[in-house]
Amino acid sequence: MAYSEKVLDHYENPRNVGKMDDDDVNVGTGMVGAPACGDVMRLQIKVDDNGIIEDAKFKTYGCGSAIASSSLLTEWVKGRSLDEATQIKNSDIAEELGLPPVKIHCSVLAEDAIKAAIEDVKQKRKG
Amino acid sequence: MQFPIYLDYSATTPVDPRVAAKMAECLTLEANFGNPASRSHMFGWKAEEAVETARRQVADLINCDPREIVWTSGATEADNLAIKGAAHFYVKKGKHIITSKIEHKAVLDSCRQLEREGFEVTYLDPSAAGIISPEAVAAAIRPDTTLVSLMHVNNEIGVINDIAAIGKVTREHKVIFHVDAAQSTGKLDIDLEEMQVDLMSLTAHKTYGPKGIGALYVRRKPRVRIEPQMHGGGHERGMRSGTLATHQIVGMGEAYRLAKEEMHAENIRLLALRNRLLDGFKDMEEVFVNGDADHRVAGNLNISFNFVEGESLMMALRDLAVSSGSACTSASLEPSYVLRAIGLNDELAHSSLRMTMGRFTTEEEIDYSIVKVREAVGKLRELSPLWDMHKDGIDLSQVKWAAH
Numbered sequence: 001m002a003y004s005e006k007v008l009d010h011y012e013n014p015r016n017v018g019k020m021d022d023d024d025v026n027v028g029t030g031m032v033g034a035p036a037c038g039d040v041m042r043l044q045i046k047v048d049d050n051g052i053i054e055d056a057k058f059k060t061y062g063c064g065s066a067i068a069s070s071s072l073l074t075e076w077v078k079g080r081s082l083d084e085a086t087q088i089k090n091s092d093i094a095e096e097l098g099l100p101p102v103k104i105h106c107s108v109l110a111e112d113a114i115k116a117a118i119e120d121v122k123q124k125r126k127g
Numbered sequence: 128m129q130f131p132i133y134l135d136y137s138a139t140t141p142v143d144p145r146v147a148a149k150m151a152e153c154l155t156l157e158a159n160f161g162n163p164a165s166r167s168h169m170f171g172w173k174a175e176e177a178v179e180t181a182r183r184q185v186a187d188l189i190n191c192d193p194r195e196i197v198w199t200s201g202a203t204e205a206d207n208l209a210i211k212g213a214a215h216f217y218v219k220k221g222k223h224i225i226t227s228k229i230e231h232k233a234v235l236d237s238c239r240q241l242e243r244e245g246f247e248v249t250y251l252d253p254s255a256a257g258i259i260s261p262e263a264v265a266a267a268i269r270p271d272t273t274l275v276s277l278m279h280v281n282n283e284i285g286v287i288n289d290i291a292a293i294g295k296v297t298r299e300h301k302v303i304f305h306v307d308a309a310q311s312t313g314k315l316d317i318d319l320e321e322m323q324v325d326l327m328s329l330t331a332h333k334t335y336g337p338k339g340i341g342a343l344y345v346r347r348k349p350r351v352r353i354e355p356q357m358h359g360g361g362h363e364r365g366m367r368s369g370t371l372a373t374h375q376i377v378g379m380g381e382a383y384r385l386a387k388e389e390m391h392a393e394n395i396r397l398l399a400l401r402n403r404l405l406d407g408f409k410d411m412e413e414v415f416v417n418g419d420a421d422h423r424v425a426g427n428l429n430i431s432f433n434f435v436e437g438e439s440l441m442m443a444l445r446d447l448a449v450s451s452g453s454a455c456t457s458a459s460l461e462p463s464y465v466l467r468a469i470g471l472n473d474e475l476a477h478s479s480l481r482m483t484m485g486r487f488t489t490e491e492e493i494d495y496s497i498v499k500v501r502e503a504v505g506k507l508r509e510l511s512p513l514w515d516m517h518k519d520g521i522d523l524s525q526v527k528w529a530a531h
Contacts, residue, residue: 003442011442017510034528035513036473038436038453038462042512059512063438063453067510 003064004098010068015075018057020044028121030113039066039106043113045077045085047121053077053085058113065103069093069110082118132492133448136333136426136485137282137310142378143335143486149381150337153177153374163371164362174373181380188312188383189327191319191344197363198371201341202309204356205328206233206276208343208367209305212353213274213326214241217303221271225302227251227259227278228468234276234307256419257286257469265296274303279317280310283452283465283481284418285427287315294323303351309333309341313386314394314424319344325351331375335486336382340375343367393486397425400484400493404428407497411504413517417452417466417479426484429466431475432500434514435507440480443503447496452479474513474523 003011019042020027026047033040039062046055056074060067072093077085093099093107133141142150153159153174163178165171179193186193199205214224226238228250238248249267251259259277268275275297280287290306297304305326308317313334319327327344331337345351345366359368405428408414413433429452432440437453452463453476462476471479482496508514513523 011439014510019515031512032529035477035523036528038438038473038477040512040528042515059510059515061434061511061513062436064442066436067439 006072006097007064007068007099010071010097011064014058014067014071016055016057016071016078017059019059020046020055020057025124026121028117028119028124030116030118030120032112032116033062033066033109035061038062039109041066041070041109041113043070043073043110043117045114045117045121047082047125051081051083053080053082062109063103063106065097065099065106066109068097069099069106070113072096073110073114077114082122085114086118088114128489128491128495130446131448132446132496134482134484134488134492134496135448135450136488137285137481137483138450139332139338140335140485141487142332142337143382143385145385146336146378146381150374150378153377159373159377161373163373164360174371177373178371178376181376184380184384184387185329185342188387189308189317189319189329189344190321192347195319195344195347197343197345197366198376199341199343199367200339201332202231202307202328202330203233203341204367205330205341205343206231206305206307207237208353208356209326209328210234210237210274210276211241211356212366213303213305213351214246215354216352217273221269221273222246223249223269223272225249225251225264225267225272225275227253229253229257229281229283229465230276230278231282231307231309234278238276253469255470256422257281257284257417257465258419258422259288259293261289261292261296264293265300268296268300268302272300272302274305276305276307278307278310280308280314280424281418281465282310283463284429284469285310285424285483286418287311287422287424290324291322297325298323310424312383313390314426319346326353331379331382334382334386337375337378340372340379342379394425397484397488400488400490401425401428403490404482404484404493404497405430407493408500411501415475417471417475418469426488427481428483429479429481431471431478432480432504433475433478434511434517435478435504437477437479439507440478440500440503443506444499446499447482450481452481453477472524 058070090107090111161170161174163174182193330341417429437451466476
C-alpha cells in the first residue's frame with residue numbers, strides 16, 4: 001500500500017508519544033479499539049483550570065495510518081478547549097492525512113479516542 | 128547489498144539467469160519459436176522436442192513418468208483441474224471431498240465451487256504445529272469420499288505434511304489423493320514411485336522458473352481419470368487444451384533440472400541462514416515461531432512479535448521485502464486464516480512476519496535484516512499501549528475491549 005507523505009511523516013516522527021498519570025484529576029484517558037481488530041489507541045489529555053487542553057500524549061498499536069491519525073490528533077487538540085476538541089471529526093483527520101477508504105476506520109478510532117478522553121476528564125472533575 | 132532485500136521467496140522467486148538464457152532461445156525467428164503441435168514441418172518438431180525434454184526434466188525431479196505430466200498455466204490451474212476434474216469424473220462413486228483449513232485459496236475456492244454444485248467438503252483442522260495427520264484423514268474418510276486434497280508444504284508457515292503416510296491411507300481406502308506441491312519442489316525430495324499420490328500440482332515460479340507455467344501430475348498406474356476444464360484442440364492427451372508455451376515450458380524444465388542438482392546443497396545453506404536469523408531474535412521477549420520448528424522447509428521463518436502490529440512493522444522495514452499475516456495487509460481485513468487455524472489468537476496473527484529465504488539470499492543480508500527488525504520492533508513497542516500494559520503486568524486477555 002502506498003502511504004501519503006503526511007502519514008509517513010507522522011509514522012517516522014510520531015508527535016507526543018507517551019503516558020500521563022491516570023490518577024491525576026486533570027488527565028483524561030481514552031482507550032479504544034481491541035487487539036483482536038489489530039488496533040488499540042490510548043489518547044491522554046491534560047486540562048488546565050480554564051478547561052484548555054495543555055498537553056496530549058498517545059500510544060497506538062496498529063497500522064501506520066492508525067499511528068499517524070493519533071499522532072496528528074495530539075497536535076490538533078493542544079491549546080483547544082474541551083468543547084473545541086469535541087468538534088474534531090474523523091473526516092478532518094482522514095482528509096489531512098489523505099487516508100484511502102480502507103483506512104478510514106483508523107481516523108474513526110482517533111475521533112472515538114479523543115471523545116472518550118474528554119468524557120473521562122469531565123467525569124473525573126465532577127467527582 | 129542491494130535494497131530492498133528480498134525475503135519473500137515463498138511468494139515468488141526470481142528466474143535463475145541460467146533458466147532465462149534457455150527461455151530466450153525459444154522466442155525469435157532465428158530461435159525455437161514453432162508451435163509444438165505443428166506436425167508438418169521442422170519448426171514444430173523442434174519445439175515439440177524442447178517441450179518433451181522439459182517434460183522429462185520435470186518428471187525427473189518428482190520421479191515419475193514424463194507421460195504423467197500435463198502442462199498448465201501454474202499451480203492454481205493445476206489445483207482447479209485436479210479437484211474439479213477428479214470430483215466430476217468420480218461423481219458416480221460419491222460426492223464427498225476432504226481437504227484442510229490451511230490449504231491455498233486455489234484449493235479452498237475450488238472446493239467451495241464444488242459445494243455450490245452439491246458436493247460435501249470436510250475441512251480438517253491442522254494441529255497447533257500446522258500438520259494434518261494421516262489418522263485425521265483416515266477418520267474423515269466415508270464410503271462416498273472420492274478425493275482428498277492436501278498441500279505438501281504450507282505457503283505461510285512452511286510446515287511439511289507426511290504425504291507418504293497419508294498416501295497409504297488414501298490408497299487403502301481407494302480414494303484419489305491430490306497434493307499441492309507448489310511450495311515443496313526443489314525444497315524436499317519427492318518420489319512418486321514411493322509416494323502413493325494420484326495428482327500433484329506443480330508450479331515453476333517458486334523454484335526459480337518463470338511465472339505462468341505449471342503442471343499437473345496425473346498417475347497412470349493405477350490410472351487416474353479427470354475431466355478436462357479447458358476444452359479446445361485436445362492438447363495434453365485431452366486433459367488440457369491450449370497451445371503449449373514453449374519458452375515457459377523450457378524454463379520450467381531447466382529450473383527443475385537445476386533444482387534436482389542443487390537442492391541438497393542449497394537446503395544446508397538455507398537452514399544455516401534461517402538458524403542465523405532466528406538466533407538474532409532469541410534474546411527478545413514475547414517472540415514466537417509459528418508452525419512446527421522441525422517439520423518445516425529450510426527457507427521459511429514465520430514469527431510473531433507480540434504487541435507490534437504487522438503492517439506497521441513492515442512499514443518500518445522498507446529495506447526488506449517481507450510479508451505479514453496482519454489483516455491490514457490483506458484486502459479482506461481479516462488476519463491470516465492459516466495462523467488462526469493453527470490456534471493463534473488474533474493479536475499474534477496480526478503481529479506475524481513471514482521471512483522466506485532462497486537461492487540468492489546472503490549471510491550479510493540476514494545480518495542486516497536482524498538489526499533492522501530489532502530496531503523496528505523496539506521502536507513500535509515503545510509506541511504500543513499493549514506493550515506498556517504487558518510491562519505493567521496486566522493480562523491483556525482479561526481486559527474488556529471495545530470491539531469496533
